[in-house]
Amino acid sequence: MVKPLLSVEEVEVSLQLPEGEFNALERISFSVYPNEVVGIVGESGCGKSLTSQAIMGILPKNAIIKQGKIIFQDDELTALSRKQWQQIRGSKLSMIFQEPMTSLNPVLTIGKQISEVLKQHTTLSKKDMKEKTISIMKEVGLPRAAQLWKAYPHQLSGGMRQRVVIAMALIGQPKLIIADEPTTALDVTIQAQIVELFKKIKQTRNMSMIFISHDWGVIHAICDRVLVMYAGRIVEQGSISKLLSSPKHPYTKSLIQSIPDGARRGQPLYTIPGTVPQLHVRHTGCPFADRCQFKIASCEQIFPHTYKFNEQTVTCHLYAKEKEVSL
Template sequence: MEQPVLNVSGLETHFFTDDGEIPAVDSVDFHVNKGEVLGIVGESGSGKSVTSLSIMQLISAPGKVVGGEISYKGENLLLKSEKQMRKIRGNEIGMIFQEPMTSLNPVFKIGNQLVEGIRIHKKWNKKDSWAHAIKFLKLVGLPRAEELMNEYPHQLSGGMRQRVMIAMAMACEPDVLIADEPTTALDVTIQAQILELMKRLNNETNTSIIMITHDLGVVAEMCDRIVVMYSGKIVEQGTTKEIFESPKHPYTIGLIESVPDVRSRKERLYSIPGNVPKPGSIKTGCHFAPRCKFAFDKCFEETPELMDAGQGQLARCWLHEDKEKAALLEKVES
């Protein structure tokens, strides 16, 4: 069996604050195969973005990766120096950041920022790098690409800046592309273009993609497998088909039920009651138990591990210890 291009094992990222040590990412395990699109989904505050920044070694104080291993092509990235990571970032592992406003340098022109990364990683001359950058600006659907190269970030709209960031991440054609909410600031028509572009990159260059999003429509369209995160932990893993057809964790069921259905008319859309707990606030038991309608005594007393939930899926839920309790989930799905 082919070795995963990226393997995250036991990842723990904590933030050290005046209120104490806060575990933002708590013992996270997943892998990405060559050419695979993996979706990481969950509500805001579930640890998705911190996981991606941990992979890129971009966690800054007061945060720190305190445990685990991030293996890229068999080498642990956590043992790499900053100099070594600079060669990997952008060239071998690219990232589309969530905030285009803060990711682009306001005092440099778009062209200079695009060309810099291409020249550093590909060792091309300025002319070839400039042409390559224009090609990718056109690929992400930006009009008058040649003119944009000579403009500053503040002269572009939010959606245009986001597309510049996507072009920047894709320009060096990395082996792994981490996309953190890549379509959030974009119009629906542009979203479709960007997803189509990422699909084409995946198909033509066999690029592995980690798609971080809360949009289940994007996940259904793009991803081969799904990792569902809640309060810093993975609560379910499985193929996209199996998770949408038969979710095995109450949280995943709630996320899917929350998606509006244009085929039915409801007075009120479904929402999961309560909020994601503050990281580290729940010391024992299942983190989702306070919001779960299936929770029983054990859920509040013992923390479940990821367990086999059937059909190749893993779920962090005590219901799967008992067939009768697990059957309650099946009734909700139907």
């Protein structure tokens, strides 16, 4: 049996807010295998980005991991020192953020910023670092790479800046990249180009990815397996083909129903009623109960067990009589 590259086991993350301390992530468990692309989908506020921050060890100051383990290869990430984290980030784990300008230093040239990972984690000469940097810039589709070496972030378009950030993530040849909605801030044409770039990376590089997005089209194009998150929980996970063809959780069904469809041209777009509950008003039952058209009495009071099907797991009371408890 293939061993997971990354295992997230029963992780809980709490946030300290003016109203008190609240769990933002609860019992998050999943694995990522070698050469696999795992997608995470859900509305804003569901915990997608917080999950990636916990894995990368970059949680905000008001957040702590209360329990659980995050194991990457044989390293327990939650137990690493600051120095050990510096050795892992960039060389083994990398992250691509939604807005590239938050990742780029406005006063440093593109070349220096991309090559910084090589400076930190290798003993290459300046000449070799420059050659490798220009090579990775060409790989991600940056034109005139040798000239752009001396350019500054403000001189580049949004799409080019995103390619720079992707180059920064790739240059250290990490085993796992986390991409946090890397296409959201781009226009439709550039989005399509970046999606094609990620598909190329998936095909040509020996690495795994966690791809966070609210766009099912992007998820379908890139991912092998998908986690559906709602209010800090994973409510369903399975292969992308299974989730799109036979979603089980009412929330997953609603998300897929919200996808624009040419066959329904002229009809109002479907929207999920209500909003994701804020941390301080979440109750002990299923967090989706207030928005779910299929809820039963137990949904309001008891959080459901997780039930396992062939290629899917679903956390919902509706399946209590169909399958045995998985987790």
